[in-house]
Amino acid sequence: xxxxxxxxxxxxxxxxxxxxxxxxxxxxxxxxxxxxxxxxxxxxxxxxxxxxxxxxxxxxxxxxxxxxxxxxxxxxxxxxxxxxxxxxxxxxxxxxxxxxxxxxxxxxxxxxxxxxxxxxxxxxxxxxxxxxxxxxxxxxxxxxxxxxxxxxxxxxxxxxxxxxxxxxxxxxxxxxxxxxxxxxxxxxxxxxxxxxxxxxxxxxxxxxxxxxxxxxxxxxxxxxxxxxxxx
Numbered sequence: 001x002x003x004x005x006x007x008x009x010x011x012x013x014x015x016x017x018x019x020x021x022x023x024x025x026x027x028x029x030x031x032x033x034x035x036x037x038x039x040x041x042x043x044x045x046x047x048x049x050x051x052x053x054x055x056x057x058x059x060x061x062x063x064x065x066x067x068x069x070x071x072x073x074x075x076x077x078x079x080x081x082x083x084x085x086x087x088x089x090x091x092x093x094x095x096x097x098x099x100x101x102x103x104x105x106x107x108x109x110x111x112x113x114x115x116x117x118x119x120x121x122x123x124x125x126x127x128x129x130x131x132x133x134x135x136x137x138x139x140x141x142x143x144x145x146x147x148x149x150x151x152x153x154x155x156x157x158x159x160x161x162x163x164x165x166x167x168x169x170x171x172x173x174x175x176x177x178x179x180x181x182x183x184x185x186x187x188x189x190x191x192x193x194x195x196x197x198x199x200x201x202x203x204x205x206x207x208x209x210x211x212x213x214x215x216x217x218x219x220x221x222x223x224x225x226x227x228x229x230x231x
Contacts, residue, residue, distance in 0.1 A: 001019075001024045001025070001066045001067070002024065002025045002026075002027075002061075002064055002065045002066050002067075003016075003019055003024060003025070003026045003027070003065065003066065003067050003068075003069065004026075004027045004029065004060060004062075004065050004067075004068045004069070005019075005026060005027070005028050005029065005068075005069045005071055006029045006030075006051040006068070006069070006070050006071060006072055006082055007029070007030060007051075007070065007071035007072035007073060007079075007097070008028050008029070008030040008032075008035040008036065008038075008039055008046070008071075009035075009071065009072075009073050009074065010118075011071055011073065011097070011116075011118035012028070012030075012069070012071030012072075012073075013028070013035070013038075013039055013043075015069070015071065016028040016039065016042075016043045017039070017042045017043060020042065020043050020044050024044075025044045025045075026043050026044045026045070027044065027045045027046075027047060027060065027061075027065075028043040028044075028045065028046045028047070029046070029047050029048075029049050029051055030046075030048065030049075031048065031049065031050050031051070032048070033048045036048045051070075051072065051078065051082040051085075052078055052081040052082050052085060054085055057085060057086070057089070058089070062086075062089055062091055065091060065092065066092055066093065067092070067093045067094075067095060068086050068091045068092075068093070068094050068095070069095045069096070069097075069116070070082050070083050070086065070094070070095070070096040070097060071097050071116070071118075072097065073097055073099060073118065076099050076100075076103055079096065079097060079099070079103070080103070080106055080107070080110070083096045083107055083110055083112060084110055087110050087111055087112065093113050093114075094111075094112050094113050095112065095113060095114045095115070095116055096110075096112045096114075096115060096116065097115075097116045097117075097118060098115045098116065098117060143218075144217055144218060145215070145216065145217055145218065146215075146216075146218055146221055147175065147213060147214070147215050148213075148214050148221050148225070149178065149211050149212070149213050149214075150211065150212050150214060150225060150228075151209070151210075151211055151212075152206045152207070152208070152209075152210045152211070152212055153228040155228075156206050156228075157206055157207060157208050158205065158206065159205070159206055160202060160203050160204060160205050160206070161174055161200055161201070161202050161203070161204050161206070162202030162203060166214075166224070170216070170220050170223065170224045171216055171217070171220045172214050172215065172216040172220055172221065172224055173214065173215045173216060174200060174212055174213070174214060175199075175213040175214065175215050176196055176197050176198060176199065176200055176213045177196075177197040177200050177204065177206070177210050177211065177212060177213070178195065178196055178197070178210065178211040178213065179195050179197065179207065179209075179210045179211075180195075180209060
C-alpha cells in the first residue's frame with residue numbers, strides 16, 4: 001500500500017513510522033525541515049512542503065497513492081485548506097484529523113472518508129485499521145498484547161468456534177462475538193445496533209457480517225489477520 005501523510009507531529013510521525021515498518025511505502029510531508037530531517041531514516045520518503053500550495057501538491061504521485069492522511073494538528077486552518085485541496089484533487093481515500101467538534105463538522109462537510117481523533121486513538125490502532133482490511137477496531141493493552149475486532153472471514157462462516165482451533169493454530173482467544181441487528185427507534189425508523197454475545201461457547205456457529213473480538217500477542221494477531229485478510 002502507498003500512503004501520503006501530511007504533518008509529522010507526534011501522531012503523523014508515529015503513524016508514518018509504523019506503516020513504513022509494516023512494509024508500506026509512505027511519503028511523510030511537513031513544512032518544517034527539522035521534522036523532515038528527523039524522520040528521513042525511519043519513513044520511506046520525507047518531503048519539506050507546504051501542503052496548502054496547490055501547484056506543489058499536484059507534483060505528488062496522487063494517482064498511485066491508496067490513502068492520503070491529513071495529520072496536521074497545530075494549525076486548524078492549514079488542516080482544512082489541505083483537506084479541501086486533496087478532496088478537490090479526487091484522491092482515492094482521504095482521512096483527516098479533527099481537532100474539535102466544530103472542526104469535525106467542517107471536515108465532514110468537505111466530504112472526507114474518515115476522521116481521526118488522535119487524542120482517543122493511537123497510531124498503532126490506525127496502522128492496524130489501514131494495513132489489514134478486515135480489522136474493525138483494536139485496543140492496545142501493552143507493547144506486546146492487543147484486543148482486536150475483526151470481521152469473520154468468509155471461509156469461517158458456518159463453522160463453530162471450536163472448529164477453528166484458534167488457540168492451537170494461532171495462540172489467540174475469542175473473547176466474544178458482536179453481531180449487527182436492526183431495531184426500530186421511538187419514531188419508527190430502523191436503526192442498526194451492535195449486540196455483544198457475551199462469553200461464547202466452542203459450539204457457537206459463526207455467521208456472515210459478525211465480528212470476532214480476539215485477544216493475543218501483536219505478532220500472533222498480525223499473522224492471523226494477514227493470513228485471513230479479505231481481498
